Amino acid sequence: GAGVSQSPRYKVAKRGQDVALRCDPISGHVSLFWYQQALGQGPEFLTYFQNEAQLDKSGLPSDRFFAERPEGSVSTLKIQRTQQEDSAVYLCASSPLGTANTGELFFGEGSRLTVL
Amino acid sequence: QKEVEQNSGPLSVPEGAIASLNCTYSDRGSQSFFWYRQYSGKSPELIMSIYSNGDKEDGRFTAQLNKASQYVSLLIRDSQPSDSATYLCAGVPHQAGTALIFGKGTTLSVSS
Numbered sequence: 070g071a072g073v074s075q076s077p078r079y080k081v082a083k084r085g086q087d088v089a090l091r092c093d094p095i096s097g098h099v100s101l102f103w104y105q106q107a108l109g110q111g112p113e114f115l116t117y118f119q120n121e122a123q124l125d126k127s128g129l130p131s132d133r134f135f136a137e138r139p140e141g142s143v144s145t146l147k148i149q150r151t152q153q154e155d156s157a158v159y160l161c162a163s164s165p166l167g168t169a170n171t172g173e174l175f176f177g178e179g180s181r182l183t184v185l
Numbered sequence: 186q187k188e189v190e191q192n193s194g195p196l197s198v199p200e201g202a203i204a205s206l207n208c209t210y211s212d213r214g215s216q217s218f219f220w221y222r223q224y225s226g227k228s229p230e231l232i233m234s235i236y237s238n239g240d241k242e243d244g245r246f247t248a249q250l251n252k253a254s255q256y257v258s259l260l261i262r263d264s265q266p267s268d269s270a271t272y273l274c275a276g277v278p279h280q281a282g283t284a285l286i287f288g289k290g291t292t293l294s295v296s297s
Contacts, residue, residue, distance in 0.1 A: 102284055102285075104287075109193070109289070110289050110290075111189075111191075111273050111275075111287035111288050111289045111290050112229065112273070112287045113287075114284045114285070114286065117284050124282065125282060125283070125284065128284075160228060160229070168282070169282050169283060169284045170277050170278075170281060170282065170283065170284075171277065171285070172217055172218070172219035172231075172234060172275055172276075172277050172285050173219070173231055173234065174229075174231065174285065176228035176229050176230070177228060178227065178228050179228055
């Protein structure tokens with residue numbers, strides 16, 4: 070597609086439910102990032118993939134968060150046993166460069182998660 | 186902890202005025218900085234990048250970098266109501282393999 074596509078755009082989950090958020094990056098982009106953006110805050114880094122390899126997951130807040138990109142294109146961010154503090158917009162970004170050290174990211178519209 | 190700091194605002198300016206957005210960073214080794222614009226409910230969009238000390242101009246936008254003072258700024262000339270958005274300052278850390286770090290953003294409101 071022309072841009073980064075994320076789904077679902079909105080997700081409401083009951084506390085304790087598992088959720089899966091999907092990101093389809095720009096075709097051919099090597100790098101894929103997940104960020105979490107709480108209301109009124111800037112994006113906070115979660116994890117980085119170079120093709121299918123997850124090279125940095127230092128930003129994942131707990132072991133309830135898991136991300137994968139098995140074929141080096143589409144990525145899924147999974148949150149198990151959701152908590153209210155997980156409520157945020159989850160942003161996916163991609164870059165044609167094969168390095169995390171880049172500032173030129175193309176963001177998707179985000180998935181807004183609300184945990185009740 | 187490498188940080189990028191911004192005043193969250195809101196910054197209010199009248200149409201046609203110059204808006205000045207400021208940012209400081211803690212990682213003295215950072216070499217490149219970026220300004221993203223984020224409209225309410227939308228995704229961040231890259232509008233300016235700056236890699237060396239001094240000014241960089243692109244249309245109505247000027248980015249300024251002062252590495253000695255660890256200070257980055259964005260000037261918007263002839264501000265328009267359509268410039269009303271949150272502006273995110275971001276820096277690439279010096280450490281190899283580390284992703285972009287964002288500030289909290291400054292909300293700009295341009296009144297007509």
